[in-house]
Amino acid sequence: RCSTTSPSPVQSSSERPAVALFEDFRSLRTKKLMYEWSRGSEMRGHGGADGRPAGLPEDERQVVELPEEPLILPPPDVAASRKVSPRFAGKLSPLGEGSKKLPQALIIGVKKGGTRALLEFLRVHPDIRAVGAEPHFFDRDYGNGLEWYRDLMPKTLEGQITMEKTPSYFVTREAPARISAMSRDTKLIVVVRDPVTRAISDYTQTLSKKPDIPSFESLTFKNRTTGLIDTSWSAIQIGIYAKHLDNWLQYFPMDQILFVSGERLISDPAGELGRVQDFLGLKRIITDKHFYFNQTKGFPCLKKAEGSSKPHCLGKTKGRTHPNIDPEVVQRLRDFYRPFNMKFYQMTGQFFGWND
């Protein structure tokens, strides 16, 4: 169901039960710790340089997505053409069948949450076809139009779901309205991870590309003496999940958004994939038997990647060693995120166990 008209926001989040829970939450003593934001406030680029350590690259002052390294896998069309959904087996020739469709489901975030792992695992499913690279259509290239976007998609057969992942969508103010304008029925998946570990992972990625950036500790604070956290730093801001989610709830009902635990995606990939397949209305084809734990990598890997008979782990940019961060700074960040995490648990009705 595509529309070209402007989407109207769905029921205001102030009418939602989740927010009623939040109201209860507001009465808690932790209320004082809440970082206030106003609906409609700009999420990007909170001013930039004020109080920030010198030498910070410009792109780190905003919510920016650093392009990730492409995964070395067969091109999606070739790979998928070897595998046709059992439903279509015998009915269709393998090459060139189907047509390009706009995605019916998107992995919208979060950056460093485990989005690549989720997409690679989902691609094993014969009823899912996905773009390998991040299209960044709804944040960077929206001006190119929906036909341009559709053309990036792999061909699908009837009954197959087209997907893509671009983790920066979750923190892009305009993304919910734009996605809703494409189709109000789009299913949204968000992989969330402990915001403190996520921030360190984000920093680790930047550090690997720009070894001269200031320390994580100095970037964390506006003023180290007062302990004021710099929420304009994208590594910090992205982890305020409740704030970003509030923006999505202006356009999509909660039951159209699935939250995947980044931690459980590592400890129990088949369990999380079961939930995702249910959400997408697909048969539970991806199960325990598709995974093995690779001791060297320290992560679950696929016994067989899509379009291949060989075991497959994610690339070396996934599962990097993080630098040691001053435990006091980590604790300060845990304290900072606690009320936001609580609000997020209440909004989603899910407990992610991030605060000890």
Ligand SMILES: Nc1ncnc2c1ncn2[C@@H]1O[C@H](COP(=O)(O)OS(=O)(=O)O)[C@@H](OP(=O)(O)O)[C@H]1O
């Ligand atoms: N199976 C498996 N293999 C390797 N890595 C895994 C896996 N499952 C989840 N993860 C975690 O995914 C983290 C990277 O997240 P993303 O893919 O969302 O990053 S990105 O935003 O696309 O750059 C990555 O973060 P770092 O550990 O900080 O590198 C991993 O912890």
